[in-house]
Amino acid sequence: MTGLAVVTGAEGFIGSHLVEALVRRGHRVRAMVLYNMYSSQGWLDTVDPGIREQVDVVFGDVRDPASVLRLVEGAEVVYHLAALGSIPYSYAAPRSFVDTNTIGTLHVLEAVRACRTPRLVHTSTSETYGTARTVPITEQHPLQAQSPYAASKIAADKLVESYHLSFEVPAVTLRPFNTFGPRQSARAVIPAVITQLAAGARQLRLGALAPTRDFTYVTDTAEAFVALGTAPASAVLGEQFNAGTGAEVAIGTLAADIARLMGRQADIVEDTQRLRPKDSEVMRLVCDASKLTQRTGWRPRQTRDEGLRKTIEWFCEPGNLARYRPGEYNQ
Numbered sequence: 001m002t003g004l005a006v007v008t009g010a011e012g013f014i015g016s017h018l019v020e021a022l023v024r025r026g027h028r029v030r031a032m033v034l035y036n037m038y039s040s041q042g043w044l045d046t047v048d049p050g051i052r053e054q055v056d057v058v059f060g061d062v063r064d065p066a067s068v069l070r071l072v073e074g075a076e077v078v079y080h081l082a083a084l085g086s087i088p089y090s091y092a093a094p095r096s097f098v099d100t101n102t103i104g105t106l107h108v109l110e111a112v113r114a115c116r117t118p119r120l121v122h123t124s125t126s127e128t129y130g131t132a133r134t135v136p137i138t139e140q141h142p143l144q145a146q147s148p149y150a151a152s153k154i155a156a157d158k159l160v161e162s163y164h165l166s167f168e169v170p171a172v173t174l175r176p177f178n179t180f181g182p183r184q185s186a187r188a189v190i191p192a193v194i195t196q197l198a199a200g201a202r203q204l205r206l207g208a209l210a211p212t213r214d215f216t217y218v219t220d221t222a223e224a225f226v227a228l229g230t231a232p233a234s235a236v237l238g239e240q241f242n243a244g245t246g247a248e249v250a251i252g253t254l255a256a257d258i259a260r261l262m263g264r265q266a267d268i269v270e271d272t273q274r275l276r277p278k279d280s281e282v283m284r285l286v287c288d289a290s291k292l293t294q295r296t297g298w299r300p301r302q303t304r305d306e307g308l309r310k311t312i313e314w315f316c317e318p319g320n321l322a323r324y325r326p327g328e329y330n331q
């Protein structure tokens with residue numbers, strides 16, 4: 001399939017890398033950018049002009065059903081990434097997470113149903129599993145909402161499942177584990193570490209250091225989306241797929257690894273401001289992506305160290321670093 005691909009959340013971290021991957025594969029891309037009065041196209045403002053000119057940007061809002069219906073018309077595949085993703089902000093503004101992540105997904109489902117779009121790739125998250133009860137985590141693992149963010153995503157995933165079973169909407173769900181790379185918000189741990197070290201901090205201020213995560217480089221996550229958008233329908237529709245590497249690392253160890261790669265020395269401290277309520281902190285996430293590999297051939301191409309080196313290089317470019325506020329706690 002190389003027809004019209006629609007991407008929501010296209011101006012964001014993963015969305016902008018997905019847009020690049022789709023254009024390189026010869027797709028026409030229609031990109032929804034959240035309406036704002038500054039005409040900002042987020043990270044799409046920074047992509048290579050040769051790619052940018054292949055992208056038709058449409059300002060809109062997934063909370064508005066009319067804007068989603070207009071967006072989806074004529075699409076061969078819809079990649080739905082638009083969401084609010086910050087767990088701390090979901091404690092402060094839970095209603096906006098339901099409006100964007102859950103109701104927004106309902107609007108996307110209604111639009112693809114009305115337009116008979118041949119495929120919807122919906123974005124879930126490993127946070128829907130909560131702290132792992134068994135590792136590595138397969139798609140059979142129970143879901144547990146340890147934050148309003150996770151709850152809004154579980155609700156969205158279940159709406160997708162229900163529209164597939166009730167109305168035969170041709171949808172598939174990708175459940176990425178933690179993703180990192182250029183353009184990521186500094187609310188995420190890897191940019192938080194790199195930007196503080198790049199600014200010369202002698203003390204790294206982070207959230208909880210003991211939880212473990214499974215980190216995938218962003219171009220690999222983008223390829224997982226493309227794999228589900230282009231696989232034979234019978235291999236993927238109506239199902240959920242994890243994407244991750246299977247490698248587990250504690251946040252404190254990861255921070256020390258990044259400092260080593262950057263040749264910096266810093267004390268790593270837990271900043272109480274960044275700690276989550278005890279039972280809300282997801283303590284362990286490790287991915288079993290064998291289902292995605294078996295059905296589509298996808299596998300991560302970048303090792304964590306290769307990905308970290310590229311990410312460090314990108315963040316250390318002065319023009320890129322200037323977009324961040326090292327040391328400030330970023331929800």
Ligand SMILES: NC(=O)c1ccc[n+]([C@@H]2O[C@H](COP(=O)([O-])OP(=O)(O)OC[C@H]3O[C@@H](n4cnc5c(N)ncnc54)[C@H](O)[C@@H]3O)[C@@H](O)[C@H]2O)c1
Pocket residue numbers: 008009010011012013014015032033034042060061062063080081082083084085100104123124125126175176177178179180185
């Ligand atoms: N980054 C990760 O580690 C990770 C892991 C698992 C899942 N995900 C999921 O991947 C998707 C992309 O996340 P990201 O990390 O690129 O975050 P991001 O915040 O960079 O991207 C989200 C995008 O959604 C847009 N958006 C927000 N509200 C909107 C609205 N009402 N209407 C239209 N657009 C809206 C934002 O402008 C932003 O561009 C999200 O669905 C997220 O839940 C991310």
